[in-house]
Amino acid sequence: MNDPGALTSHQPPSPPTPAGSGAPDTELIALYGLDWLLLDIEGTTCPVSFVAGTLFPYASENLAGFLEESAERPDVQALLQEVIAAWEADPDPAAAALLKQRQPVGAALESLPYLQWLILQDRKLAPLKELQGLVWERGYERGDLLAPLYPDVHGALERWQASGFGLAVYSSGSVAAQQMLYTHTPSGDLRHLFSHWFDTRIGGKKESSSYTRIAKQLCCQPGRILFISDAMAELKAADAAGMKVLFSDREGNPERDPGPFKVIRSYTQLKAIP
Ligand SMILES: [Mg+2]
Secondary structure, eight states: OOOTTOOOSSOOOOOOOOTTSOOOSOOOEEEOSOSEEEEOOBTTTBOHHIIIIIIHHHHHHHHHHHHHHHTTOHHHHHHHHHHHHHHHTOOOHHHHHHHHTOOOTTOTTTTHHHHHHHHHHTOOOHHHHHHHHHHHHHHHHHTSOOOOOOTTHHHHHHHHHHTTOEEEEEOSSOHHHHHHHHHSBTTBOOGGGOSEEEOGGGOOTTOHHHHHHHHHHTTSOGGGEEEEESOHHHHHHHHHTTOEEEEEOOTTOSOOOOTTSOEESOGGGEEEOO
16 A cells, blocks of 8 residues: 555555655556556646747737737637627726727727736636637647647557547636647657547546546546646645546646655656556
């Protein structure tokens, strides 16, 4: 039970190791009794800084150019109409003040001041999120953006798939954003390695019912699924649903305390045991 290499959902407390202290990242963790690996993205397969430090600034800096170029696209026009409707209904006095100064109705950049204001307020209006996704899509296609996965991720995904594990993604970014990210990595397009993709449409990542639903969709007992994430609240929710869990501890992650969970610092630590 207390085999140090065993993977159980409830780990006995281990001596604390200070974050970034060079704690051993060579300890092997056995993968057995499992059928699926369910992976978070940010802080788990890709640095958190890519989203906060690259993707979001890229979307704000390139939104105007994108709108000018894409004003004729029906999908963009539909999203902009949604933005205008939300702007006209926005009870915030700052939004109303912006509305008084807006450009002529129908201009490509009519809604830009409101969109930039929403970004500054960190308001997650659905059409804004979709427009950001389209800006990223163009950025990836142009080669401006490349998702910097941790160097051990690609090899591990290949090994796990070759060992017969099913691989799935669960991230708060939309499935479209997840797939864009895994399409454009330094190792090329890795989408084929995953068979299932989940975002918050299945439920919030801190709710254990989401993990129960994911297990149902994977047609698998929760106890045969290993979920890896850098967020303790997510691990607690998955653990409560009966999944096995590992805490991803990577340089630059906002959370470094694994609580009661076993830590993984590199996927070279995971060894499949048939
Ligand atoms: Mg994460």
